[in-house]
Amino acid sequence: MHSIDPEVDTNTGTALEKDGEAAGEERLPALTVVIPARNEQENITALLERLAPALVPLRAEILFVDDSDDDTTAVIECAAVLSPVPVRWIHRSLAERSGGLGSAVLAGASAACSEWVLVMDADLQHPPEAAVRLAATALRHDVDIVIGTRYAGTGSTGEGLAAPGRSLVSSWSNRLVKAAFPRRLATVTDPMSGLFAFRRSTVDLRRMQPRGFKVLLELLLRNPSARVAELAYVFEPRHAGQTKASLRQGATFLRQVVRLRRQRLVGQLRSGTPTGRERLRQAWRMLAFGLVGTTGILVNTGALWGLAHLLGLHNLVAAAFATQASTLWNWALVEVLVYRGRGSGSAAGRGVRFLLMNNALMLLRLPFIALLMRADLGVYSANALTLVALFALRFLLSDRVIYAATGPEGGRDPVQLLVDPAAEATPSAERQQPQTRRRSHYLAYRYDVAGTVTIGSQIRLPELEFFRAGWVDDEDVDIAVRVGDVGPRRPRRRAALTENGSSDKVLRYEEHLGRFGANFSVELGSSIEIVVGPLLARSPHVVYTNIVEALLRYVLVSRGRMLLHSACIELDGTGVMLSAYTDTGKTATVLRLLREHGGRFLSDDMTVVDAEGNAVCFPKPLTISAHTLRAVQADELTRKEWRRLRLQSRLHSKGGRSIALRLARFNLPIMGINALTQMLVPPPKYSVDRLVPCRLGSSTRVEELFIIQRGAPRLADLGFAETVAQMLANTEDAYGFPPYRYLAPALTIAGLDHAELKRREREILEGFLSGVRTRVLASDKFGWADEIPRLVRGEHPAAEAGVTPRQPVVGWPSWRREQPAAAV
Known part of the structure; x- marks a missing residue:
């Protein structure tokens, strides 16, 4: 802990950190904790003693907005000297205090130096430890507002509202505002919480007109598209001093609700019909x-x-x-x-x-x-x-x-996201099943992915069929997939992802239909335990694509490899990689290249790469979408398969995927719908050698990367930084389907949280691309397969002259016979 030398401005008191660095080199804080205070001199020291040390890892600052008439400002100044994080304060004159706590929060948010602003009380009813957990949740998840809730999970009003009538008034006030605004507060359990954080760039503070204590209510109603998460906490009693709650504040609250409801109604009535x-x-x-x-x-x-x-x-x-x-x-x-x-x-x-x-x-x-x-x-x-x-x-x-329709861009996210640190973790799969309905836990299907990650499953995962490995011990797999009942049997009003806190973190996703819905849980321990409900167990494609592959991606990152969204083949001994957004034409191009120019196939959808430029085969079955049919010329397919393929390819094309993504914005059991759809109409997946004669390659060193696009024909080199950004974007595009964006930020693997995993993934990609030439190849006639061989041979004339290509760099998996590419 280092001391702070206060330098006080004439308008605002500020304790500026002196650590020997020049002002221009100081990093801006990631978080500003705004604490409105009015006559809280008895609480400031205790608050900073508990709050400031816990904020150090989050790169935060503390900003008091002081409306006091006592010595609170002097106490802040003295306590700030010993704070391990920067402390600033604004003392407002009597004339500046109009609007009360609401205007104080706005003043603090306007003066914040960070992207995230956390608001909490100064009286320690909001425990500093809960505030720090809330801040960590905000910085980790892809959300805009994080709310400390007393009404979900293990959250409780505790002794903080133990006075007669206060708990009753609080709960009924909560019900009143949720009844008044059923849509905009649909996924919020505590819209009047005083403990919350928000991302400044995604909310419009200029529209805020808060009066009294209920700032969060105004924030939620005026920003209906803001993505919300909640963190359960226990509301504690005041440390010292008197509560500021009064009948006058209650009347102000009722006037605020009436004003907001009237403004909302007028806005709805004035909404026009644009077309x-x-x-x-x-x-x-x-x-x-x-x-x-x-x-x-x-x-x-x-x-x-x-x-x-x-x-x-x-x-x-x-x-x-x-x-x-x-x-x-x-x-x-x-x-x-x-x-x-x-x-x-x-x-x-x-x-x-x-x-x-x-x-x-x-x-x-x-x-x-x-x-x-x-x-x-x-x-x-x-x-x-x-x-x-x-x-x-x-x-x-x-x-x-x-009956106003809420568009996908204008409504609250339909999935409730709750972080509940005090909740007990869901028991392991073996202990989870009732004694009257025990299931076997033997993992009948085991896979070894690139010699790096082992997976065991009670259900067959067709995408990993190439990696079947009977020699993997059932008890030593890195990721285990089991079948069991997840969550209570009763239906839910909306889907929810709950993050439980324990030594082994458990994430639980539940949809509307209770145990008959698409529920699953993930236990993040020394190995990862996935438990899927009976519905998901009957749709293994959804289990793999929506759950297993997201976890596999980050386990590989923790072990120095990346699962890159790309196709990879070897042409005349040269490692060639193709990347594009989903359903651009990558699969059709790969099939044409193999059929017309020979070569070895490594992957079509995902490729395992390392920082040394090596690509390892990841030959998942190919998904044949509508535009890929023209490239399929397989005599092995029966007439029945061709007829089925035409239906399947349309349903599982980009159009079908975009419809599903739109539906995911509404309060629908979208993962359950997806699972049922996959059960009724399985995706059109075929192994590559069933569609075109070819041989598989085990690994290669990639030298050429083509990012294919649709549009006016052009060929252009792409810089290193642009290539890294494009490949990361293409990879992220493959994981857009729910519930990935709720699940991924909550992951912790091998001691690495999501932010650290993403940093390592970028480092691996940068190393991989350092020796790769990248070009953008655009075509308006799906002609990439005509150009790529010519471009590769133009760069490697020796290969065209018949020189035997170099052997793969990495020898996994090891087949008994390796034929040279020229013999294909």
Whole structure:
């Protein structure tokens, strides 16, 4: 711990770190902890003693926004001297304190020097240890807002709300705001938490108008597309001093909710229809809504007649009850016939909002019914007239509020992400099964990938068939895949990824249908234990592609190799690699090169590479997409296989994948849908030698890399930095399907977290590419296979003259006979 020499500015007090480095060489902090404080002099020292040392590994600073009238500023200045992280403070005058804690948070965020801002209280009700875990989660995950939650996992209000009534007020306030904003707070369990962090570049602070304590609520509502994660923590009692909560703050909170709900409603009503096609669709919806409303008037009038004439109820009371009958009738028809399930949330939730809307309009109608009846208009006519008069408003509220479609770019991420450090880890697969339903844990299928990673599985993994290795010991595999029940049996309202904390971290992904959904868990210990639910076990392609390969990628990185998204062949003794975005034409090009120019096949989709420039074979079965069919000329395929291939290739093409990715933005069990789809229509996968006569190569030293693109024909060299960035982007593109982006940031393998694994992967790639020439080859007629051999032979004339090519650099796997490439 080193001392800090405070230098105080005239406007803001700042303790600047003096460590001998020039100011220009100092790195900006990755995190700013903003702590609003008002008369907290008794808590500052204890807070910094617990918080500052824990922040050192995160490269953070602490910024107090002080609205105090006591000696809090002086205490901050004294305590900052001993802090191991930089401490700054802003003391606001009385005139600057308008808006209370909300404006203090905005002032701190505006003065922050970092990308991430963490907000916490100064009274130690937010435990510093929980704040540091929350900050680490924010820096690790691909999210925009991280919330400390008291209402999920092992989170609790604890003794912090032990006073009579406080816990009740807090929980009901939480329910109130979630009911008022069901869509924007769908994946948030504690929208009024005071412990949270946000990424400054992804939220618009200029739109913020917070009043009082509930800053997070405003942040979430004004940034509906922000990606959210939560961390469970226990709310502790104040360390010292008096709480700032009061009836006045409660009234301010209610005014804030009303203001935000009103602004949201006005925004929805003002939302236009930007295209002519959408205007036409809206006109059709309005016509259908009007026809349904006409039947509703008949139902309403019939109910009114029965209640008033037969039962003798007062006309206005009968009209109120008749509204309930027609509302249920109208909602059922509107839900099924007009909008057909459109809109976010559940049908029951939409029904409740439809009921509330009609009852609110009923309160508006009843006085007019009474006035019309006084003007000698009959009750039935008056009732029908008010229903017709409010038709346009009722349609507008339904179309733009209740049934407003939430586009994939504008809604909250549908998967809940919860980090729960205090939760016990899920038991291992063997202990997880109930005694009445034990399953065998023998790993019948074992694989040795590139002599680097061993995998054992209870289900066959067709993508790894080439690597079958019976000699691998069942108990010594690096990754084990078992079948078991994951999570509770009851359904969930939405998918969730939960990260449990223990010596062996456990990640659990659960979808909507309980044990009948696509659930799995990953236990990250000395070996990795994957447990997949029964549904996933029947779709091994999804198990491998969505779970196993993501883990294999990072285990290889931890052992000095990279799983690079690319194809690799050997032409005339020269190692040639092809890379492209998914479904560009890479597979078709590889098939043509092998059929027309010979050579050895190493890989089509993924290649194992090292920092010395070596590529090791990774011959997964080839997936034949729609545009690849033209390159398939295999006499071995039967007519039945050809017919099936035409259907499979379209479903498993880029178009099908893009549709699935769009659906993944909605609250759908997308992984379960994917698994069922793969079960009904298996992906079109064939070994390369079934599609084209060729021989397999074990390894090669890559000298030529072609990044193929569609477009106007061109050939251009690509610089080293651009090549590294492009290859990383191409590799990342292969892992876009859920739940990879939730799973990957939570991984820790061989003591390396996700950020360190990514750094090592880049280092391996940079070493691999250091001796490789990279060129961009574009074609508008899928003509890459015509150009690549000419370009390779132009660079290696000796190969064209018939010189025997050099042998592979690495000898894995070792086959008994290696024939020279010229003999292929």
